[in-house]
Amino acid sequence: MTLITDITLRRILDSRGNATVEAEVTTESGGFGRGAAPSGASTGEHEAIELPAEEAIEKAEAEAVPALVGEVDAIDQRAVDDTLHEVDGTDDFSGIGANSAVAISMAAAKAGADELGLPLFQHLGGTFRGDQFPTPLGNVVGGGEHAEEATNIQEFLSAPVGAPSVTEAVFANAQVHARIGELLEERGVPANKGDEGAWAPPIGDDEAFEIVDQATTKVGDELGFEISFGLDMAAAEMYEDGEYVYEGEDNRSTAEQIDYVAEMVDEYDMAYVEDPLDENDFEAFAELTDRVGDRTLICGDDLYVTNVERLQEGIDKGSSNSILIKPNQIGTLSDAVDAIELGADNGIVSAVSHRSGETEDTTIAHLAVGAAAPYIKTGTVAGERTAKLNELIRIEEQV
Numbered sequence: 001m002t003l004i005t006d007i008t009l010r011r012i013l014d015s016r017g018n019a020t021v022e023a024e025v026t027t028e029s030g031g032f033g034r035g036a037a038p039s040g041a042s043t044g045e046h047e048a049i050e051l052p053a054e055e056a057i058e059k060a061e062a063e064a065v066p067a068l069v070g071e072v073d074a075i076d077q078r079a080v081d082d083t084l085h086e087v088d089g090t091d092d093f094s095g096i097g098a099n100s101a102v103a104i105s106m107a108a109a110k111a112g113a114d115e116l117g118l119p120l121f122q123h124l125g126g127t128f129r130g131d132q133f134p135t136p137l138g139n140v141v142g143g144g145e146h147a148e149e150a151t152n153i154q155e156f157l158s159a160p161v162g163a164p165s166v167t168e169a170v171f172a173n174a175q176v177h178a179r180i181g182e183l184l185e186e187r188g189v190p191a192n193k194g195d196e197g198a199w200a201p202p203i204g205d206d207e208a209f210e211i212v213d214q215a216t217t218k219v220g221d222e223l224g225f226e227i228s229f230g231l232d233m234a235a236a237e238m239y240e241d242g243e244y245v246y247e248g249e250d251n252r253s254t255a256e257q258i259d260y261v262a263e264m265v266d267e268y269d270m271a272y273v274e275d276p277l278d279e280n281d282f283e284a285f286a287e288l289t290d291r292v293g294d295r296t297l298i299c300g301d302d303l304y305v306t307n308v309e310r311l312q313e314g315i316d317k318g319s320s321n322s323i324l325i326k327p328n329q330i331g332t333l334s335d336a337v338d339a340i341e342l343g344a345d346n347g348i349v350s351a352v353s354h355r356s357g358e359t360e361d362t363t364i365a366h367l368a369v370g371a372a373a374p375y376i377k378t379g380t381v382a383g384e385r386t387a388k389l390n391e392l393i394r395i396e397e398q399v
């Protein structure tokens, strides 16, 4: 038994320059952990509620801190996370804020790991974990809610599925990013960057497909392993009055959207498509999964919001064969692990993910390894993204 003896909460900056919550947890025998909440821009309608940082801190200081300090064992992550739920008293963390909850949950996990003298992935996953590493999906071109005047599709993701190690995969994605920069320059396209460090060029989706295909193929040939690519369409953001709105192109009905995505999957042999349809359309997701799910991953992000009840609905309806896992969408690490495990029990492939607003926190790298998630989506370049990628490289070296 190693009780939590202190919790400090403060406002820090995230990568967009917005205020977010950082938590520090200290234990009886000197264990220490620090965690910081990320923040989304293309947030799902059903996500746990992020409160303004100052309000979230005040509420958590009043409710969560007294219930945890001197009361809960830092090593018992379930007890920490159950306590957060109890004091919050809502089903969406609107009481203390999902940002305070996830920061405390992650800080407590790190304090627990410190206490045990274990790397975080092993505290989270157990003795036999650390033998499987996620393939990093690297955002290389994007637009949508993450950049103005860029592609309609939010993210084009390099997917080094044939990489022999996570380290080689991480470097491959950086090379694809660099190659795309060169291709854009050759075409005379001004290359700004979006919130996650991906190129945000003022080009149409068709041209982006072409460029990403060219870059992944070229770098894959040079490195001698397969680099595929995928998308996060964040289609809920495009969905208006029953149609998918594409700037500079005709709108698409749901049936047309399904046809379009299925065609692109085959044309480019894509490995992964996230949120191709609206966040409430489990049925349209199921239709698409039925068509192409034998050859690509159809992933639910805004569809599931890391919530086991929504995931169960997707499993029952055959909506997807993959789920995106974002701890701050649901509020605690225990809830995130529950979603990964429910998925794994039902053949649903997990991709642990960053948010577009991030900090230097590296918890998701450990979560992906500890829970043996087959994929991680955490950017390609930019310090708050490389923080996670470099942590994966260190973990791989350790085991």
Ligand SMILES: O=C(O)[C@@H](CO)OP(=O)(O)O
Residues within 6 Å of the ligand: 039, 040, 041, 042, 043, 044, 145, 155, 196, 232, 234, 301, 353, 354, 355, 356, 357
């Ligand atoms: O949609 C997504 O998957 C994420 C991360 O890439 O974006 P945001 O954090 O803005 O929701």
Ligand SMILES: [Mg+2]
Residues within 6 Å of the ligand: 232, 234, 274, 275, 301, 302, 324
């Ligand atoms: Mg998404």
